Amino acid sequence: MATTRTNYTSDAFVVSAGCLLFRLVDGVDLQLCILYNTRQGKWVLPKGRKDCGESIEAAALRETFEETGYSCEFLPCTLETRAPLPGVDLHPSKVLTVEHATEPFAVTTQQMKNGAMKFIWWFIARPTSSEKFLDTQTNSEAYDSHFVSIDDAVGRLSNQEDRETATKARQIIEDGQGDGLAALFRDSNDVLDVRG
Template sequence: MSTSISPSTQYSASNFVVSAGCVLFRKREGALELCIIHDRKRDQWVLPKGRKDCGESTAEAAVRETFEETGYRCELLPCRMATRAPRPGVNTLDRVEVIDNITEPFSVVIWQQGEQGVKLVWWFIGRATSDDKVLGTQAAWEEYDSHFVEAEEACTRLKYQSEMDTAREAIQIVRDGNMGGL
């Protein structure tokens, strides 16, 4: 038996959790705004995300969790972005291509959780489909207040560096050619 030329780590299903979320945007009076949530229990600002349910795709989980945690109905925003995923039906070498109008994850964060293993968070870019906030969408244990904030200001409020970096990357993707989709 030979070993791979690339280092790898394997986790059984009991040692990883798949989560997904959206960096949720809207455009208001020409300004780009991002939705962040204030976790009242921990007194910290975070991006909306949560665990994927069995049988659910990561994209479906991102939209559902974003709605549940923010109260804003949303959809994935088709964007122009660099990706290593091939175009549908095209068999190419593994390389980076810039593709228009895709709703692929633009980032993944891997959080080491000690004995529990890892948490994989797949990040998508979303847009609010309504300015109307729906109340009562959170789980019983969640105590979140969601707020749309000017995009750059929202980044400065986020608690975790990985979420700041994620939000800034999403802002750049949106500003580089997707403002018309908002």
């Protein structure tokens, strides 16, 4: 079977990254942080462009912090991925189930109005503190961040791709947890008892 390739040079693509920022309240209420864009009247996920010299991972964490006001870290999950384990040669590429993975779990492509192709790499994260910082957004941003139940979040998100991404992230978090959700969030004890 022939493969299809398309080349984009650096002036024709945008690299973007973001996180689906989850917290667990009272050990049972899985909540997702979503953004209300006050200028456009839309609900979106936190993401943004990678800076020059910045890794995709660092961009995802930075953009999520800037847009939500919450410092965060990647949430190690059980993930199906085609990324090989270090030092393992997989040919042809096979799907592996990897525990404690912090790889991107999804990528969204978007053809922009100026003709450039945008690639948005998505990670799953958790807050490192219950404190929400103020004035973290750039001048061009106008977001109100809200942690809401995952069902509410999926229902509010304005575009289908974000809803699909949030649904997949939820599935990843809930499927691989033999010890329950609390075990997954155990390392962020200060977040476990967050109210509202």
